Amino acid sequence: MFLGTHSPKLDDKGRLILPAKFRDKLAGGLVVTRGQERCLYVFAMDEFSRVAEQLRSAPVTSRAVRDYLRVFLSGASDEVPDKQGRVTIPTVLREYAGLGRDLAVIGTGARIEIWDATAWEQYLAASEQAFSEQAQEVVPGLL
Secondary structure, eight states: OSSEEEBBBOTSSEEEEOHHHHHHHTTTTTEEEEOGGEEEEEEHHHHHHHHHHHHHHHHSSSSHHHHHHHHHHOEEEEEOOOTEEEEOOHHHHHHTOOOOEEEEEEESSEEEEEEEEHEEEHHHHHHHHHHHHHHHHHHHTTT
């Protein structure tokens, strides 16, 4: 499970050093793709295979499904971290997420999200009040 918030930097070649606690799970390969709210999603290869299998069962007769698949899969890039735990973030994905040098890499359970650090701070500030008010609606009986 991926947890926590990390603050790595993007180097001049568009590479990200993965947080040390995530490296073992991602050593065999990963997929980075467009996420929602202009972040990037990073999946371990086995988790991406599971997600892709679920997507295959979606009805392609639905325009919303076709649109989602196009956006989600057209930007997907499979990567293998190097010995230092670095992965290259393709230019098209860096541009999509508006990534600068400073990043926020957050664990969201089954995946990682990569955000521009300023965008993450703005998102968190805008979402914190709703978070505190929605616990019962999102996961009834949790807290």
